[in-house]
Amino acid sequence: KAGVTQTPRYLIKTRGQQVTLSCSPISGHRSVSWYQQTPGQGLQFLFEYFSETQRNKGNFPGRFSGRQFSNSRSEMNVSTLELGDSALYLCASSSDNSREQYFGPGTRLTVT
Amino acid sequence: DQQVKQNSPSLSVQEGRISILNCDYTNSMFDYFLWYKKYPAEGPTFLISISSIKDKNEDGRFTVFLNKSAKHLSLHIVPSQPGDSAVYFCAASANSGGSNYKLTFGKGTLLTVNP
Numbered sequence: 001k002a003g004v005t006q007t008p009r010y011l012i013k014t015r016g017q018q019v020t021l022s023c024s025p026i027s028g029h030r031s032v033s034w035y036q037q038t039p040g041q042g043l044q045f046l047f048e049y050f051s052e053t054q055r056n057k058g059n060f061p062g063r064f065s066g067r068q069f070s071n072s073r074s075e076m077n078v079s080t081l082e083l084g085d086s087a088l089y090l091c092a093s094s095s096d097n098s099r100e101q102y103f104g105p106g107t108r109l110t111v112t
Numbered sequence: 113d114q115q116v117k118q119n120s121p122s123l124s125v126q127e128g129r130i131s132i133l134n135c136d137y138t139n140s141m142f143d144y145f146l147w148y149k150k151y152p153a154e155g156p157t158f159l160i161s162i163s164s165i166k167d168k169n170e171d172g173r174f175t176v177f178l179n180k181s182a183k184h185l186s187l188h189i190v191p192s193q194p195g196d197s198a199v200y201f202c203a204a205s206a207n208s209g210g211s212n213y214k215l216t217f218g219k220g221t222l223l224t225v226n227p
Contacts, residue, residue, distance in 0.1 A: 004155070033213050043156075043201065043217040056214045090155050092215075099144045099205060099212050103155035 002027065004093050004104035012110045018079040021107045025072050025093030031055075032074040033101060034066060037088040046089075049074055078109075086111045115139045116204050118218035126226055131189040133221050135202030138183065142204040144212065147176060147187045149198045150220070156201060160187070192225045199223070 005024045013019050025032050034046040045058040049068035066076040072093075078085055088108050092101035117136045125131045133147075143164040148156035162169040162176045162185070169176050175188045189196055202218040 006155075031213050033215070035215070035217075042219045043203075043215075045214045045216070048213045050213075058214070088153070092155075094213055100146065100158055100161055101213065101215060102158055103148075105155045106153070108153065 004091055004102055006089075006091050006104040006107050008107060009105065010108045010110075012112060013081050014112055015081055015083060017081050018077060019081060019109060020075055020077045021089055021091075021109070023074045023076075023091030023093075023104060025074070025091075026095075026102055029093035029095050029102075030072050031094040031096070032068055032072060033092045033094070034074070034076050035090045035092065035103075036060075037090060037106070038084075038086075043090070046076065081111045083111050085109065113138075114219075115142075116202055116216050116218040118200075118202055118221050120221050121219070122222040122224070124224045124226060125192050127194055128191045131187075131192045131196065131223055131225065133187040133189075133200050133202075133223065135185050135187075135218055136183060137185075137204050139204070139206065139216070140183070141206040141208065142216075143207050144205045145176070145178060145185050146203045146205075146215070147174070148201045148203060149196075150201060151198050159200075189223075192223075194225050194227050197223060197225050 033048040048056045068074045088106045090106045092103045146161040147159045150156040199220040203215040
């Protein structure tokens, strides 16, 4: 089976712009979670989607949003980018009967 | 408030010896624990997990021990190999109504295995 894929791998944006990141889960996995990794805060949970519904959300401002499509692919969007949004954004997928999460390679976002 | 703590930022061991990575948690609602290995600029790779109904789980060279009363878990790697050199993250989740899939991570421990 192919693993979790994320596009793009690298992205450079300017403060105030918005960005959309994409994630394709492992085939058959319906749960997709997003995490942010920064040197200061470590790995932090953003949100989780299952069957196109957000089931759980972390403590991030409303500028961070996501969605999931009927094929389980997911996107996350960050609006009005700030310098502090520079991070590695990771997507993970899980199957219905397991709590193990499998991560993609991440998207490295740099905000200048 | 850090709910999952890995108090050792780094650990160095000799090839062939045992590596022991430790993790403590404070949230008594956590009932599922996972260990991940991560290289720079890559996503975490799942290694092994354990449910709170067990106190030990083994997979090849990796064994995870859970002490619920102490809210402590550890990952043992035997024997350690140079390719094991990476950052290891401990993560936990709670079986809370909406979703089991919110992972809370520790800050990680950098393991270096010397040849």
